[in-house]
Amino acid sequence: MTSRHQHVADDLRRLITSGALAVGERLAPETRLAARYHVSTPTLRDALELLRTEGLIEKFQGRGNFVRRPPQRLAYPGAAVDGDDGLQVIVSSADITATGDLAARLRTPSDAPITQYVCLSHRDDSPQGLAHLYIPHAVTRATSDVRNPPVSASPWADDIVRSLTTATGEPVANSTDLVTARFPTGAEAQSLRIATRTPVLSIERTITADDGQVLAYVLLVLPGDRAEVAFVTPIDKKTDKKIDKKAETR
Incomplete structure (x- = not known):
């Protein structure tokens, strides 16, 4: 059985991958998101933590949660040198x-x-x-x-x-x-x-x-x-x- 925080994460993931939530966009405050999904704040934070581990969002202290730009893949041991790809x-x-x-x-x-x-x-x-x-x-x-x-x-x-x-x-x-x-x-x-x-x-x-x-x-x-x-x-x-x-x- 899917847990409640997974349901929340699934819906937010859908919004991010579909573009409904754009890269760099700030998510609603956690208390407001918790009320929207009818879950407790700890449950909402578990969902956000799951999305952070997937690299979909990032949290900045005092600013909130933002949709993250898809990370570029590393190349080990052939990573580009300084000045090639930044x-x-x-x-x-x-x-x-x-x-x-x-x-x-x-x-x-x-x-x-x-x-x-x-x-x-x-x-x-x-x-x-x-x-x-x-x-x-x-x-x-x-x-x-x-x-x-x-x-x-x-x-x-x-x-x-x-x-x-x-x-x-x-x-x-x-x-x-x-x-x-x-x-x-x-x-x-x-x-x-x-x-x-x-x-x-x-x-x-x-x-x-x-x-x-x-x-x-x-x-x-x-x-x-x-x-x-x-x-x-x-x-x-x-x-x-x-x-x-x-x-x-x-």
């Missing part, structure tokens, strides 16, 4: 020490010095993705200059990985991606400007050298309402064996 990447960096979890992922001793890069990508004023990149100082063999972090054209920090590993002579042999659907942390939700109940795709990348040394660990967080993952597996036609895997979102 995607801009802001990079910051800091020297930190490895915590227990990070130390395990990077296979370094606890409290070992590492460099953290944070890449936050935007299109217009809308955050699109968040990437945290961690590289041991044993790989870079030098501390990063946090006052002048490298400019990144990639929202996934791929170019930073390439430049640093090339400079240190450590060739990348393997990149393993672990993809998980989950709810964002409070800090992730704040950075991406999404509700804490909006699902995200978490992609954990571990980049290793030929000898098994971990060169970098990357945590990518993508809003679930604008990203989807497709696994592409090239096949060796001569042996009919799978030879590689690559993940993409679009």
Whole structure:
């Protein structure tokens, strides 16, 4: 049996998808909507939260709920660079020490010095993705200059990985991606400007050298309402064996 908040969400969704409620239009105040649908305010808010998780509306504190412009799809790992489709990447960096979890992922001793890069990508004023990149100082063999972090054209920090590993002579042999659907942390939700109940795709990348040394660990967080993952597996036609895997979102 369909719940009352789902009935409300279904009708509002119909109005939005049909164009009866236009992009950018402000919805009626919540108390008025609740009275229109003969439901309680908490039930109405459950319906609105459902539409927010679907990316159909967004709420601005003190202003109300508005019909959201359909989000553009991301392209991982082939996202357009800054200046192509309006995607801009802001990079910051800091020297930190490895915590227990990070130390395990990077296979370094606890409290070992590492460099953290944070890449936050935007299109217009809308955050699109968040990437945290961690590289041991044993790989870079030098501390990063946090006052002048490298400019990144990639929202996934791929170019930073390439430049640093090339400079240190450590060739990348393997990149393993672990993809998980989950709810964002409070800090992730704040950075991406999404509700804490909006699902995200978490992609954990571990980049290793030929000898098994971990060169970098990357945590990518993508809003679930604008990203989807497709696994592409090239096949060796001569042996009919799978030879590689690559993940993409679009």
